[in-house]
Every structure is written in structure tokens, then in C-alpha cells.
Amino acid sequence: MLRTEAVVDLAAIRANVATLRAGTAADVMAIVKADGYGHGLVQSARAALAGGATWLGTATIDEALALRAAGLTEPVLAWLWTPGEQAAVQRAVADGIDVSVSSGWQLDAVRAAATATGRTARVHLKIDTGLSRNGSYVTDWPELVAAAAKAQAAGEVQAYGVWSHFAYADQPGHPTIARQIAAFGDALEVAERAGVRPAVRHLANSAATLSLPQAHFDLVRPGIAVYGLSPMPGAGDGPLVPAMTLRAALASVKRVAAGEGVSYAHAYTTTRESTLALVPLGYADGVPRHASDVGPVSINGARFTVSGRVCMDQFVVDVGDHPVAPGDAALLFGPGRDGEPTAHDWAEAIGTIHYEIVTRVGARVPRVYVGEV
Ligand SMILES: *Cc1c(COP(=O)(O)O)cnc(C)c1O
Numbered sequence: 001m002l003r004t005e006a007v008v009d010l011a012a013i014r015a016n017v018a019t020l021r022a023g024t025a026a027d028v029m030a031i032v033k034a035d036g037y038g039h040g041l042v043q044s045a046r047a048a049l050a051g052g053a054t055w056l057g058t059a060t061i062d063e064a065l066a067l068r069a070a071g072l073t074e075p076v077l078a079w080l081w082t083p084g085e086q087a088a089v090q091r092a093v094a095d096g097i098d099v100s101v102s103s104g105w106q107l108d109a110v111r112a113a114a115t116a117t118g119r120t121a122r123v124h125l126k127i128d129t130g131l132s133r134n135g136s137y138v139t140d141w142p143e144l145v146a147a148a149a150k151a152q153a154a155g156e157v158q159a160y161g162v163w164s165h166f167a168y169a170d171q172p173g174h175p176t177i178a179r180q181i182a183a184f185g186d187a188l189e190v191a192e193r194a195g196v197r198p199a200v201r202h203l204a205n206s207a208a209t210l211s212l213p214q215a216h217f218d219l220v221r222p223g224i225a226v227y228g229l230s231p232m233p234g235a236g237d238g239p240l241v242p243a244m245t246l247r248a249a250l251a252s253v254k255r256v257a258a259g260e261g262v263s264y265a266h267a268y269t270t271t272r273e274s275t276l277a278l279v280p281l282g283y284a285d286g287v288p289r290h291a292s293d294v295g296p297v298s299i300n301g302a303r304f305t306v307s308g309r310v311c312m313d314q315f316v317v318d319v320g321d322h323p324v325a326p327g328d329a330a331l332l333f334g335p336g337r338d339g340e341p342t343a344h345d346w347a348e349a350i351g352t353i354h355y356e357i358v359t360r361v362g363a364r365v366p367r368v369y370v371g372e373v
Contacts, residue, residue, distance in 0.1 A: 001329060004248040004281050004365045008039045010047040011371030012241040012335075016228050017051025019239050020209055026216040029055035029077065029202070031223030033063055038286075038358045039227055039244055040367045042070040048226055049074060057221055061088040061099065068095045077124055077161070079134065081106075089113045093121040098160060102126045102135050107147055107157070114156040123148065124161030125191065125198070129183035130176055131167040138183065142190055149195040162191055162198040166215075169207035170231050177208075181215055207231035210238075228335070229343060229354045242342060244358050245334035246365070249327050250299070251314070252278035262316050263308030267292060275319050279330045282313040286360035287332070290350040291315075296341035298331040299324055303341070305349075333357065 021028050030053035031037075036044030045056050045067055056076045058064045064078040065088070078092060079100035090113040092099050101107050101123045114121040125148055128135030136144045151157045164184050168174040184203055191198065201217040206225035208215045211232070224231050228242035255275055262268040262276065270276075277299060283289045287310050295306040297317050307318040317330065331340040343354035 001247070001249055001327075002366055002368065003251070004285060005246075005368045006038070006361050006365050007245040007247070007334075007368045007370060008043065009241070009243045009245075009335075009371045010043060010369055012228050012243040013039070013044055013047035013226060014051035014371075016226055016240050016243070017048045017053050017222075020206075020220070020222050020225055021052040024209060024213065024216050024220055026202075026204075026218055026220045027055060027200075028053040029057045029075075029219050029221045030226050031057040031205075031221055032067070032226075033057065033059035033223070034359050037223060037227050037355065038361045040369070041066055042072070043367070043369055044226070045070075045072055053226075055219060057223075061085060061092045061097065064097045065091055065095060068097065079124070079126065083109070086112070090116055093117050093119055096122075098122040098124055100124045100126050100134075100163070101144070101148070102128075103140070104144060104147060107144065107151060111151050111156045120155055121157045122160040123157050124163050124200075124202075125159055125196065127162065127164045127184065127187040129164040129180040129187065129203075131165050131180075133165065135164060138187070141187055142194065145191045145194040145196050152196070159191075159196045159198055161200045161202065161219075162188055162196070163200075163202045166203065166205060166208055169205055169212065169215075172207075172211045172232075177212065177215075205231070224355055227358060229358070242333075242335040244343070244361070245340075246281075246332040246361060247329050247334070248279050248281045248332075250277045250324060250330055251280040251326065252276075253324050253326050253328075261308075262318065264311060265309060268308035268316075268318070270318060275321065275324060276307070277317045277319050277324050277328075277330065278314055279317060279332075280314050281330075281332065281365070282311045282315060284312045285362040285365050286357075287315065288346075288350050288352070288357075288360070290352075291346070294349045295332070296345050296349060298338075298340040300328055301339070303339070 030048030126135040202219035206222040
């Protein structure tokens with residue numbers, strides 16, 4: 001094996017999307033932002049399409065352009081962009097990328113891009129139904145849809161989608177869920193009255209795709225579930241298969257005496273004669289420094305924790321008397337099938353979510369793809 005590797009099982013991504021698709025009458029937009037949640041943008045996108053996704057979703061326009069540059073021609077929506085990105089908006093319109101519009105200045109930017117490229121730009125109008133993140137505030141919505149209808153009549157844009165995003169979809173039954181669905185319905189009515197009849201209405205992230213059929217509308221937008229991680233804390237991964245395994249070859253193994261301070265500031269001290277194994281992954285590779293003394297690691301079939309501080313490039317594991325040799329694999333997380341920790345275990349250990357664990361795996365860690373079609 002390589003010194004370090006994030007093994008990405010494309011067959012798992014494909015199967016996860018097929019599972020999600022089987023559970024809904026809606027079309028599936030696989031979210032591949034943030035380098036496919038760390039799994040690789042283009043590879044993840046191709047695997048998701050093979051599993052039955054017909055749309056791709058990215059946060060930034062640059063991510064969407066990278067999909068086009070790789071030859072992917074499917075519908076792509078990009079939703080997070082700023083006033084300084086006019087050139088990117090123009091490229092997006094030229095490349096047939098759908099862009100999200102949450103406000104008047106964004107509509108104007110897209111109209112300008114349409115004029116400059118001589119193309120009708122496809123937009124998805126975003127309504128803030130209660131997350132208070134991106135999206136038009138409800139009181140600004142009538143003006144936005146009226147302006148969009150006008151731009152549509154002028155042939156500048158096509159208001160192809162209307163969409164929103166949940167605050168609490170991972171807590172089924174939370175009172176904000178019904179309120180957001182109702183607010184979405186109201187926003188659709190306001191749009192309709194202004195003459196905006198979107199081809200696609202979409203609201204559901206992974207959690208809503210798995211637990212809220214009444215929120216599926218025409219299109220669902222699963223992200224984390226595509227990669228096999230359950231959006232519902234504690235609910236397990238169900239039929240989903242975690243796609244990423246993060247592992248490294250041991251770079252050093254040595255027998256040391258009791259009482260040796262280990263790693264920076266000697267946050268850990270051996271209590272008896274013991275074997276120290278060196279794992280060549282550190283916080284520069286996305287192993288959280290907060291995992292010092294608590295991050296779980298599996299080596300040769302046994303579970304240990306990080307011993308002492310996680311450093312920039314490496315950390316130490318006290319494996320006691322367990323037989324280990326340089327080059328043996330240290331598994332940080334994987335599907336959990338062979339008793340190795342999962343990304344969820346890492347998230348629990350350091351007080352975060354598994355989204356962050358997989359997404360932060362650094363660029364220095366090569367992605368190794370298996371299960372290709
Ligand atoms: C990231 C994101 C998603 C996917 O969310 P998951 O919880 O990973 O399924 C969907 N829609 C929007 C707007 C997002 O930002």
C-alpha cells in the first residue's frame with residue numbers, strides 16, 4: 001500500500017445512489033461539492049450518475065466548471081457565488097450550468113452573463129424558508145420572482161427551478177420541518193402568481209430524502225448519503241455503504257521502556273514497556289488535532305487510540321504488546337465491516353460530524369479508487 005491513502009469505493013457510491021433513487025419518485029441530484037465530500041469531484045460524480053443520478057449539485061461555480069471540463073454534460077446546479085465572480089457566472093452560462101439566484105444583484109449578474117454570451121441562462125430561484133442562510137427572505141421574494149418573470153419574458157433567463165434548504169431535516173418531527181414545507185408551498189404560489197412556473201421544485205437533502213417523502217417534490221439533493229454516511233445521528237448507515245477508507249502504512253515501530261513521554265508536550269506517557277507505532281498522517285492531512293489521545297485506530301485487527309498529540313504530519317499509537325511491523329496498515333476509518341472505526345466514530349470522539357471528518361481529508365492524501373464501472 002501507499003504511505004497514506006484514502007481508498008474510495010466507487011461501487012459503494014453507485015449503490016448508495018441506486019438505493020436513494022429506489023426510495024423516491026423524484027429525480028436525484030447528487031451533491032458533489034467540496035471535492036465530492038473529499039471523495040473526489042469527478043470520480044464521485046461519474047459513480048453517482050452510474051447509480052442513477054440525473055443531476056449534479058455543487059456549491060461553487062468553479063466546481064461546476066470542473067465537471068464540465070471533465071466532459072460531464074448532465075445538468076449541474078451551482079449555488080454559492082459572490083459579486084466578484086462575474087466572469088465565472090458568464091462561463092457557467094456559456095457551459096450550460098444552472099445557477100442559483102437568491103437576490104436582485106444575482107439576477108442582474110446572470111442577466112448580464114446571458115446578454116454577453118447570447119444564451120438564455122437557466123436559474124433556480126432560492127427562497128429562504130427558515131434556515132436564514134442563503135435564499136431570498138420571504139418579504140423580498142415577490143420582488144425577486146417578479147424580476148425573474150420579467151427577465152424570462154425578455155429571453156434572458158429561464159426560471160427553471162425554485163428551491164430551498166432545511167434547517168432540521170436530520171431530526172424527523174422537528175416543528176420547523178412542517179413550517180418550512182408550508183413556507184415553500186407559499187413561495188411556489190407567489191412565484192406562480194408572478195408567472196414563474198418552475199420545471200423543478202426541490203427541498204430535500206439526504207435526511208429529507210431518507211425520511212420525508214412529502215418533501216421530495218421533483219428533485220432530491222442528497223449529499224452525505226451518496227457517500228454512504230447516514231445523516232441521522234445514531235440511526236446507523238442502514239443500507240448505505242460508507243465509501244471512504246482512510247489508512248496509512250506504519251512508518252516506524254519501536255519497543256520503548258515504561259515512563260517515556262510521547263509526542264509534543266508528552267501529553268501521553270507509557271505506563272509499561274510497550275511498542276510505539278508511528279502513523280504518517282497528521283493535521284495537515286485532515287486528522288483533527290482534537291483527536292489527540294482519543295482518535296480511534298485499528299491496527300492488525302485490534303483497536304487503539306492516538307497516543308498523545310496529533311502533529312502536522314504524524315501521530316503515535318501505543319499498541320502495547322500487539323505484534324506490528326513497519327508497513328502494516330493503520331486504519332483510521334472505513335465502512336466498519338472488519339471492526340475498524342467509522343467516520344462516525346471519529347466524529348463522536350472529537351465532537352464533530354462525520355461530514356467534517358471525510359471532507360477535511362487533505363490534498364496530500366492520495367485518493368485510490370476501487371470498484372470502478
Ligand atoms: C450540502 C447541501 C446539500 C446536501 O446535504 P446533505 O446533508 O449532505 O445531504 C443539499 N443542498 C444544499 C443547498 C447543500 O448545501
